[in-house]
Amino acid sequence: MTQPSVILATASYDHTIRFWEAKSGRCYRTIQYPDSQVNRLEITPDKRFLAAAGNPHIRLFDVNSNSPHPVISYDSHTSNVMAVGFQCDGNWMYSGSEDGTVKIWDLRTATCQREYESRAAVNTVVLHPNQKELISGDQNGNIRVWDLAANSCSCELVPEVDTAVRSLTVMWDGSMVVAANNRGTCYVWRLLKGTQTMTYFEPLHKLQAHDGYILKCLLSPEFCDPNRYLATASSDHTVKIWNVDGFTLERVLTGHQRWVWDCVFSVDGAYLITASSDTTARLWAMSNGETIRMYQGHHKATAYEPKRKPVLLTVTSHLHPPSVLLDLRRRRSAARPLPSLKYAGGSTAAPREKKSKHETRNLNMSSTIGGSLSVEFGCLRKHEVRRLSTRQGSGRMLSIRASVVSSPDTLELSKANAKQAEKMVRVGVLGASGYTGAEIVRLLANHPHFGITLMTADRKAGQSIGSVFPHLITQDLPNMVAVKDADFSNVDAVFCCLPHGTTQEIIKGLPKGLKIVDLSADFRLRDINEYEEWYGLPHKAPELQKEAVYGLTEVLRGEIQNARLVANPGCYPTSIQLPLIPLIKAHLIELRNIIIDAKSGVSGAGRGAKEAHLYTEIAEGLHSYGITKHRHVPEIEQGLSDASNSKITVSFTPHLMPMSRGMQSTIYVEMAPGVNTDDLYEHLNNTYQAEEFVRLLEKGVVPHTRHVRGSNYCLMNVFQDRIPGRAIIISVIDNLVKGASGQALQNLNLMMGFPEDTGLQYQPLFP
Numbered sequence: 062m063t064q065p066s067v068i069l070a071t072a073s074y075d076h077t078i079r080f081w082e083a084k085s086g087r088c089y090r091t092i093q094y095p096d097s098q099v100n101r102l103e104i105t106p107d108k109r110f111l112a113a114a115g116n117p118h119i120r121l122f123d124v125n126s127n128s129p130h131p132v133i134s135y136d137s138h139t140s141n142v143m144a145v146g147f148q149c150d151g152n153w154m155y156s157g158s159e160d161g162t163v164k165i166w167d168l169r170t171a172t173c174q175r176e177y178e179s180r181a182a183v184n185t186v187v188l189h190p191n192q193k194e195l196i197s198g199d200q201n202g203n204i205r206v207w208d209l210a211a212n213s214c215s216c217e218l219v220p221e222v223d224t225a226v227r228s229l230t231v232m233w234d235g236s237m238v239v240a241a242n243n244r245g246t247c248y249v250w251r252l253l254k255g256t257q258t259m260t261y262f263e264p265l266h267k268l269q270a271h272d273g274y275i276l277k278c279l280l281s282p283e284f285c286d287p288n289r290y291l292a293t294a295s296s297d298h299t300v301k302i303w304n305v306d307g308f309t310l311e312r313v314l315t316g317h318q319r320w321v322w323d324c325v326f327s328v329d330g331a332y333l334i335t336a337s338s339d340t341t342a343r344l345w346a347m348s349n350g351e352t353i354r355m356y357q358g359h360h361k362a363t364a365y366e367p368k369r370k371p372v373l374l375t376v377t378s379h380l381h382p383p384s385v386l387l388d389l390r391r392r393r394s395a396a397r398p399l400p401s402l403k404y405a406g407g408s409t410a411a412p413r414e415k416k417s418k419h420e421t422r423n424l425n426m427s428s429t430i431g432g433s434l435s436v437e438f439g440c441l442r443k444h445e446v447r448r449l450s451t452r453q454g455s456g457r458m459l460s461i462r463a464s465v466v467s468s469p470d471t472l473e474l475s476k477a478n479a480k481q482a483e484k485m486v487r488v489g490v491l492g493a494s495g496y497t498g499a500e501i502v503r504l505l506a507n508h509p510h511f512g513i514t515l516m517t518a519d520r521k522a523g524q525s526i527g528s529v530f531p532h533l534i535t536q537d538l539p540n541m542v543a544v545k546d547a548d549f550s551n552v553d554a555v556f557c558c559l560p561h562g563t564t565q566e567i568i569k570g571l572p573k574g575l576k577i578v579d580l581s582a583d584f585r586l587r588d589i590n591e592y593e594e595w596y597g598l599p600h601k602a603p604e605l606q607k608e609a610v611y612g613l614t615e616v617l618r619g620e621i622q623n624a625r626l627v628a629n630p631g632c633y634p635t636s637i638q639l640p641l642i643p644l645i646k647a648h649l650i651e652l653r654n655i656i657i658d659a660k661s662g663v664s665g666a667g668r669g670a671k672e673a674h675l676y677t678e679i680a681e682g683l684h685s686y687g688i689t690k691h692r693h694v695p696e697i698e699q700g701l702s703d704a705s706n707s708k709i710t711v712s713f714t715p716h717l718m719p720m721s722r723g724m725q726s727t728i729y730v731e732m733a734p735g736v737n738t739d740d741l742y743e744h745l746n747n748t749y750q751a752e753e754f755v756r757l758l759e760k761g762v763v764p765h766t767r768h769v770r771g772s773n774y775c776l777m778n779v780f781q782d783r784i785p786g787r788a789i790i791i792s793v794i795d796n797l798v799k800g801a802s803g804q805a806l807q808n809l810n811l812m813m814g815f816p817e818d819t820g821l822q823y824q825p826l827f828p
């Protein structure tokens with residue numbers, strides 16, 4: 062699909078996001094956002110995705126698809142997300158929330174890489190065009206500058222004590238910043254480059270722009286130059302356009318019937334789009350201030366919202382008039398503040414000094430760059446760098462500043478520094494003498510933050526890892542001990558690589574503070590009766606089952622991040638659910654007649670000696686087993702049924718292949734009426750294009766197990782069946798990596814707040 066040159070999207074408290082044809086005013090796509098209001102929209106710099114900030118998620122939608130589902134969700138805020146934006150090359154995303162934090166996210170893995178704690182609800186965040194400083198404004202009236210290189214708060218400004226800062230905007234060339242507040246006032250600072258990376262704020266102007274609240278302020282884009290404008294959208298139903306040269310009023314845009322919440326310039330600055338709680342968005346010509354088009358379709362607040370809460374509209378756009386074919390890398394963000402309950406007579410709504418309309422005041426402020434106090438401006442200026450707490454990853458306090466590399470562009474931890482600065486996560490491997498345990502040891506050999514302090518075995522207790530697995534002889538690790546002799550005082554997290562049936566009691570006995578990834582099947586089935594039926598064993602830890610989170614990373618990332626106990630999926634279920642869940646969620650395939658023909662390497666059965674796994678029984682042939690009765694059936698059906706909200710029954714036949722590792726699932730499905738294999742391909746491609754480990758091959762290319770050997774990848778593809786209306790999906794993984802230890806490590810990375818691919822960047826071993 063070709064990239065649209067015009068993107069205009071709005072969202073509202075009516076729980077929908079709408080895409081509009083800018084010229085005709087037609088709404089051509091509506092996305093439901095069922096579980097929250099949408100506070101804020103932003104388009105990625107490559108214009109492929111739309112970020113929608115809700116409560117408490119940020120979700121990324123594909124601009125070019127018709128999918129109602131997000132491509133990825135960013136889930137660690139705990140309250141309304143009020144601001145979202147992107148680094149200019151789209152390497153990372155930032156956000157601000159009513160939970161009082163500003164976060165930086167790895168776009169692809171959805172992990173929070175940094176967290177800065179403000180002391181009040183964050184209403185607005187902007188990124189300085191130098192890409193090195195985030196500026197946030199909060200409900201208590203504080204403006205804070207977060208120096209990304211130093212990883213600290215480098216400056217605090219309080220233009221008006223206890224008056225919420227609703228919106229911030231930075232000039233495209235980084236020369237000026239404007240803050241707008243609840244009293245209708247704009248504060249303007251000239252930005253000056255300091256001796257190091259730090260920017261200095263020189264008070265420049267105070268503008269009493271509106272009598273009501275200013276809900277959004279926005280400086281015009283680069284291609285407006287040499288004319289420079291400031292737009293201020295207000296609760297007084299108007300938008301005012303100010304000439305930045307002297308801050309004189311250029312024009313007043315009137316027409317909206319209620320509060321104007323948001324506005325955004327077209328790329329060339331010739332148009333402004335506004336969004337109002339009168340449920341309309343409007344396109345205005347900057348040349349004469351007239352409405353050119355109205356966008357109508359949003360509704361009043363839904364039953365979800367408290368009565369009388371205003372309908373809030375937010376807008377984002379990439380409006381490219383055909384004559385303008387310039388790439389705008391520094392397009393300004395379309396930040397939009399939310400209503401606050403404090404508006405209704407709260408402390409922030411103190412009586413205002415009555416001023417003449419349009420009055421501007423040049424306060425002739427001190428030009429001292431490092432001045433500690435500018436009384437005229439009513440603003441405290443702290444040149445002393447203040448260290449507010451910062452966090453690395455989701456929740457891990459970073460106590461040592463030097464542990465962050467100086468390159469704010471990549472925001473990656475310097476491995477060397479991080480090792481020095483941070484405590485290693487001490488990992489226990491229960492069942493290290495088995496296949497999946499040994500695979501964990503192999504993967505952790507290159508992990509910068511995880512170190513093994515404990516390993517257990519049963520028959521092989523007392524032995525060294527090198528004696529049991531000579532390929533791991535180089536690993537300087539403690540000898541394996543029996544579980545009963547294990548000392549967990551030296552352990553932060555555990556991989557449990559034990560046979561099912563033995564695991565529940567062992568995990569129940571572990572110290573409560575440990576993070577646990579269980580590779581066995583003991584906590585995968587939510588329904589304990591189902592576990593007992595399929596595994597023929599009583600469940601020994603039903604209370605723990607309630608807290609266990611199923612660890613299919615790409616599907617349940619948000620839950621996994623916050624989990625203490627993760628039930629790592631089975632290998633067959635991983636290879637099957639990864640392609641089927643997105644297709645089911647998008648209603649692209651029928652829920653009946655799903656037939657799965659799956660093949661596994663023999664290591665899938667573990668290292669224990671069994672007659673059926675002798676070379677003579679396995680070699681030179683194919684061995685079907687567990688027909689209709691395999692214990693992965695309820696696990697597969699649980700995941701697919703969750704995706705469809707209805708009970709799904711599958712036909713699943715596993716086979717043993719004469720190979721040591723690898724797994725292929727060949728899945729036969731019926732497509733929904735009107736759907737073809739291109740639709741399935743497109744949807745899977747969209748779903749997984751931002752994923753590191755799940756990849757759709759080029760059309761027609763067949764996935765083979767030999768192409769994932771030793772790696773954490775899942776490769777898949779879709780083929781047209783000869784029977785009309787049916788499709789064949791092939792998915793391959795390495796059963797010991799993505800099917801077990803690799804996915805387990807991906808999950809523990811998430812649980813400990815590290816990028817989820819840490820220690821997993823092995824390319825497949827081929828041939």
Ligand SMILES: NC(=O)C1=CN([C@@H]2O[C@H](COP(=O)(O)OP(=O)(O)OC[C@H]3O[C@@H](n4cnc5c(N)ncnc54)[C@H](OP(=O)(O)O)[C@@H]3O)[C@@H](O)[C@H]2O)C=CC1
Nearest residue numbers: 492494495496497518519520521558561581665667668801
């Ligand atoms: N192999 C695979 O591809 C996959 C496996 N899994 C699951 O991961 C878990 C581990 O599998 P895998 O590594 O293949 O199994 P293995 O049989 O290779 O290893 C089992 C491990 O558990 C130890 N162990 C066995 N019985 C006990 C016991 N009663 N108490 C304490 N420790 C015990 C063994 O010690 P010792 O060797 O000293 O006797 C060994 O370290 C299983 O639940 C399996 O179903 C999940 C996905 C894929």
Ligand SMILES: CC(=O)N[C@@H](CCC(=O)OP(=O)(O)O)C(=O)O
Nearest residue numbers: 580581582631632633661665666
């Ligand atoms: C080849 C082979 O025997 N494979 C195993 C599945 C491996 C796996 O994922 O087992 P868990 O569900 O116990 O974790 C089996 O079919 O039982």
